[in-house]
Amino acid sequence: MIHDSLIRERLVTGDKTAADVTRDIARPILNQPTKAWKIGFTLSLIFLGIFGISLFYTLWTGIGVWNINKTVMWGWDITNFVFWVGIGHAGTLISAVLLLFRQKWRMSINRSAEAMTIFAVVCAAMFPVFHMGRVWVGYWALPLPNAFGSLWVNFNSPLLWDVFAISTYFSVSLLFWYIGLIPDIATIRDKVKTKTAKFWYGFFSMGWTGSTRTWARYELISLILAGLSTPLVLSVHTIVSTDFATSVVPGWHTTIFPPYFVAGAIFSGFGMVATLLVVARKVMNYENYITIGHLEAMTKIIMVTGSIVGIAYLTEFFIAWYSGNEYEQYAFSNRAFGPYWWAYWSMMSCNLLAPQVFWFKWARTTPWFIFTMSIVVNVGMWFERFVIIVTSLHRDYLPSSWVMYSGSLTEIGLFLGTFGIFFTCFFLFAKYMPVINMAEIKSILRNRE
Amino acid sequence: MGILDKNLSLRNRNKMLIGVWEDEDKLIEATDAMVHSGVHIHDIYTPYPVHGLDRIIGARRSRLARVAFLCGLTGFILMTTMIWYMYVLDWPVNVGNKPVRFTPSWIPVMFEGTVLCTAYGMGFFFFWRSRLLLGVKNDLLDERQTDDRMIMAIECNEGVNEADVLNIMKSNGAVECREMSHGVQTTI
Numbered sequence: 096m097i098h099d100s101l102i103r104e105r106l107v108t109g110d111k112t113a114a115d116v117t118r119d120i121a122r123p124i125l126n127q128p129t130k131a132w133k134i135g136f137t138l139s140l141i142f143l144g145i146f147g148i149s150l151f152y153t154l155w156t157g158i159g160v161w162n163i164n165k166t167v168m169w170g171w172d173i174t175n176f177v178f179w180v181g182i183g184h185a186g187t188l189i190s191a192v193l194l195l196f197r198q199k200w201r202m203s204i205n206r207s208a209e210a211m212t213i214f215a216v217v218c219a220a221m222f223p224v225f226h227m228g229r230v231w232v233g234y235w236a237l238p239l240p241n242a243f244g245s246l247w248v249n250f251n252s253p254l255l256w257d258v259f260a261i262s263t264y265f266s267v268s269l270l271f272w273y274i275g276l277i278p279d280i281a282t283i284r285d286k287v288k289t290k291t292a293k294f295w296y297g298f299f300s301m302g303w304t305g306s307t308r309t310w311a312r313y314e315l316i317s318l319i320l321a322g323l324s325t326p327l328v329l330s331v332h333t334i335v336s337t338d339f340a341t342s343v344v345p346g347w348h349t350t351i352f353p354p355y356f357v358a359g360a361i362f363s364g365f366g367m368v369a370t371l372l373v374v375a376r377k378v379m380n381y382e383n384y385i386t387i388g389h390l391e392a393m394t395k396i397i398m399v400t401g402s403i404v405g406i407a408y409l410t411e412f413f414i415a416w417y418s419g420n421e422y423e424q425y426a427f428s429n430r431a432f433g434p435y436w437w438a439y440w441s442m443m444s445c446n447l448l449a450p451q452v453f454w455f456k457w458a459r460t461t462p463w464f465i466f467t468m469s470i471v472v473n474v475g476m477w478f479e480r481f482v483i484i485v486t487s488l489h490r491d492y493l494p495s496s497w498v499m500y501s502g503s504l505t506e507i508g509l510f511l512g513t514f515g516i517f518f519t520c521f522f523l524f525a526k527y528m529p530v531i532n533m534a535e536i537k538s539i540l541r542n543r544e
Numbered sequence: 545m546g547i548l549d550k551n552l553s554l555r556n557r558n559k560m561l562i563g564v565w566e567d568e569d570k571l572i573e574a575t576d577a578m579v580h581s582g583v584h585i586h587d588i589y590t591p592y593p594v595h596g597l598d599r600i601i602g603a604r605r606s607r608l609a610r611v612a613f614l615c616g617l618t619g620f621i622l623m624t625t626m627i628w629y630m631y632v633l634d635w636p637v638n639v640g641n642k643p644v645r646f647t648p649s650w651i652p653v654m655f656e657g658t659v660l661c662t663a664y665g666m667g668f669f670f671f672w673r674s675r676l677l678l679g680v681k682n683d684l685l686d687e688r689q690t691d692d693r694m695i696m697a698i699e700c701n702e703g704v705n706e707a708d709v710l711n712i713m714k715s716n717g718a719v720e721c722r723e724m725s726h727g728v729q730t731t732i
Contacts, residue, residue, distance in 0.1 A: 113591060113692035238630060247630035251639065256652035263656040267663045274667065281682070282591065282690040301671065302680035305589045305689055309674040311598040312606045316670045319612050320663060327659050334652055537592040537692075541568075 106200055106539050109383035113537045116384075117282055120529045120536070123379055124283055128526060131378045136526075139518035146512020149505050150225065158228045160505045167488045167500040172222040174480040175510045177335060178363070179219035179517075180261065181356070181476060184332045185364015186212025187268045191324035194317065200392050202535040203385045207375065208368050209272040210528075214520040215367070216265045218513040223257075225509075253337040260331040267327060271320045274313070277303050278534040332357045339483065345426035346487030349414065355407035359476060362400035362446070366472030369393050371521065373466040375530055384531050391459045397472060398453040404479070405447030422492070430486045434499060438482050445475020554683050555727035559700040560586065562685055562722040562729065563713035564693050568594045570717030571694045575600045577712050578696070583704060589685060589695040606673075612666040619661025623654045685724070 111119070123132070153160055163170040186208040193201035227233055235241070236258045238248045248255050281303035284296035303309070336352035369390070376385040415427040430439045449471050452458045458468070490497045502510070524530070554560065565571040571588070575597060578585055585601045588594075627650050631637065636644040671677065689695045696718075698709055710732060713721050721732045 117591075117691045238626065247635055249637070250627050250631055250653060251647070251649045253652075256656075259653045259656040263660045266660060270663055270667050274670070277676070278592075278690070284682070285684070285687045285690045297682065298679045300682065301676035301678055302682045303676065303690070304683055304685075305591055306674075307588045307590065307594070307597045307601060308603045309676075310590065310593040311603060312608060312670055312674055314593055315606050315608050316666060319609060319666060323659050323663055327656075330652065330655055534592045538594075 104388055106203070106386070106388070107384055107536060108386055111383060111540060113540065116533055116537050116540070117286065119380070120384070120531050120533050121283055121286055123526060124529065125286060129378070132522060132526060135518070136522040139515050139522055142511055142515025143519050144512075144515070145508050146515050149508030149512055150221075152505055153225060153509070154230070158226070160503060162500060162503040162506065164498060164500070166491055166496045166498045167485055169226075169484050169488065170500055171481075171502040171506040171510055172226045174477065174484050175513065176219050176222035177480040177484075178477045179215045179222075179513060180335055181332070181360040181363045181480075182367045183212045183215035183219055183268075183364075184264075184328050184357075184360040185362075185368070186210070186215065187264075187271060187324045188328045188361055189364065189368065190271070191321035191328070194321040195325060199539050200389055202539060203381075203389050203531055204368060204372060204393070205535075206272075206275065206528075206532045207371055207530055208364070209268065209275065210521065210524045210530075211364070211367060211371065212268045213265070213272060214517045214524075216261065216268070217520070218517050220261065220265075221509070221513060221516075253334055253341050256334045257338060260334045264327055264331045267320070267324060271317075271324060274316060274320070275532060276528060277301060278305065278313070279529045279532065281305070282533055283529065328360075329357055332360045344487055344491075345420070345422040346430065346483065348423075349411060351407055351410055351414070355404065358400050358403040358407065359446075359479060362397060362404055362450075363472060363476035365393050365397045365400065366469045366476065369397070369465055369469035370473065373462050373469065375525065377462070379525070379530065381531065384536060387460050387462075390462060390465050391456075394453045394459040394465055394468075397468070398450045401446055401450030401472070405443075408443065408447060425490075426487055429490055430482060433486065433490070435482065435486045435489070438478050439486065442475055442478040442482050445471045446479060449475070554685060554697065554724075557699060558725065560724045561698045561700060561706060561709050561713075562724055563696040563698075563718040564686060564720040564722070565696070565717060566693065566719050567717060568694065571696070572596065572600070574696065574713060574716030574718065577716055578698070578709070581708065581712060583698060583709055583712070584701075586697040586699045589689040589697070591688075591690050591692060591694070594694070608666055608670060608673075611669045612662050615665025615669075616658050616662035618665070619658040620654060622661065623657030624650070626657075627653060685729075 107116075109115075123129070128136075161170065161172065163172070189208040190201065190205040193205070224230055224233055227236075236248065236255070248258075277300060280296055281300035284293065284300045287293055287296055333353040333356070336356035339347035340349060340352040342348060372385050372393075373390065376382050412427050412431075415423045418424075429435075449468060452468065458464055485500055489500055563574065565574065568590070571590075571594065575585065575588065579600055579602070588597055588601065590597070628646075631650075632644050638644075684690075685695050685697060686693055696713070698704065700706060710721055722729045723732055724730075
């Protein structure tokens with residue numbers, strides 16, 4: 096029996112009707128861009144330009160312009176790859192897992208989270224692709240018949256698993272996102288006035304009419320895609336972790352990596368979603384749709400996953416000591432007390448200690464504070480990857496090859512530049528597509544149970 | 545091809561009765577009443593999914609799940625065959641003198657291929673079955689059916705008592721009733 100809930104708080108406040116939802120959420124699309132949008136977009140383009148220059152310099156001169164070397168062969172590039180791919184993995188996980196658990200509060204955040212996935216995976220892919228050096232032969236990573244003899248790719252290598260995993264993940268996330276967008280694109284199609292806009296929204300709405308039979312299939316395909324995406328995300332980030340864990344490098348060779356990386360991905364992903372949505376709800380006047388309740392739910396997940404990641408950090412230390420392996424023990428004591436101690440303690444402070452502040456209700460319900468904390472989480476998660484990669488590599492088995500490593504200007508430029516790619520895509524998305532899933536929001540206006 | 549068949553377009557139907565609702569509860573009551581009085585509902589168009597409507601109008605349960613399984617199985621077989629051909633048949637690689645056969649290291653690629661084929665196979669089936677195609681012209685009865693209005697469409701075939709249909713619509717909260725003939729709508 097369906098009835099109005101007397102207990103649960105409303106997920107959409109302000110007594111909105113279906114027409115209000117369309118009007119409010121489609122406003123940025125139907126109106127001229129605001130000043131805030133123009134400033135944000137211009138800044139993003141500047142960072143995109145930095146990416147372009149850094150990439151051109153890298154390709155023109157060669158990978159030697161990066162500071163990576165024989166000992167630290169993975170530096171900022173793979174740090175940035177894991178950072179972005181972690182953010183990317185959270186988007187679909189948020190959308191899919193919360194759908195499977197019937198969490199209706201996801202409806203205000205899933206669209207942005209899915210968009211974030213697509214853009215973050217694009218940013219992530221830049222790094223391993225350009226790390227190849229000769230990017231024009233990047234297709235050698237695919238199992239294609241070739242002119243060099245019967246050589247095939249190595250199916251025992253996690254790096255190859257990554258090629259399959261990330262491309263599958265990107266493709267499936269794109270499909271999931273697009274299918275979810277179709278009803279809303281149709282709504283926009285029926286609202287826009289100009290001929291060009293009508294054509295393009297009409298083209299991508301695929302003739303959607305909102306037929307009952309189509310809705311039934313739509314809900315079923317969403318559910319099955321969510322069911323597929325959940326193990327897919329787990330597998331993809333597990334595979335990213337095996338890029339490290341299957342090597343015989345102290346600090347990487349640990350069985351805890353898969354769950355630890357997955358928890359870290361959810362943690363950093365929610366951090367990035369919070370960064371985006373706290374700003375979007377204010378600038379785009381979505382306070383009635385992304386309520387304090389939504390922010391509070393996200394902060395609780397940030398706190399839980401931050402604590403899981405923290406336990407993983409401590410477990411690594413315990414196992415290094417318990418294993419009795421002196422190389423493992425040295426790798427971890429070097430992390431905390433070696434020359435990169437500042438990176439390690441930044442990671443610990445940002446990821447384990449800082450999120451504990453969310454035990455307090457004030458911290459969970461104050462938007463500016465959540466925004467600040469979300470930046471702290473993002474910084475902490477970047478440091479986590481830097482610590483795992485650089486501190487494990489810079490002092491290897493041969494003390495004669497020990498080196499110190501810091502990113503070159505080009506590497507820093509590429510990293511900052513990926514924020515340009517990410518935010519340029521996000522600003523365009525926010526201008527031309529509904530940031531919140533209108534159709535789903537309309538279905539929960541009555542707060543039914 | 546069904547998607548592009550103009551005869552299926554609502555605008556080309558001889559005569560249709562259209563009811564417009566603002567409230568989903570009233571729409572469900574009207575649909576229930578319509579089905580109980582033996583009227584065949586062509587379709588109902590809503591801006592968001594109204595749960596239960598498909599069962600009331602007697603829509604058959606979608607076979608998407610079965611298609612998903614078949615596509616997944618295809619993907620699984622394709623990937624297994626691909627790895628076996630490359631790794632065992634065409635160019636066996638000697639890794640520490642271990643026998644060349646299935647190893648757990650095949651599983652990630654097999655799994656990813658299975659998921660990819662399931663998702664895209666099911667996606668294409670969904671688009672085909674729902675007559676969704678990039679660039680296809682929409683077949684709307686009301687511009688607000690994707691915004692805040694719910695539309696019930698009934699085709700006036702032989703045996704449909706139009707007065708009864710209109711009566712059920714109006715007595716169950718329809719805010720507007722229209723008649724459409726060859727794409728031209730008139731309010732009743």
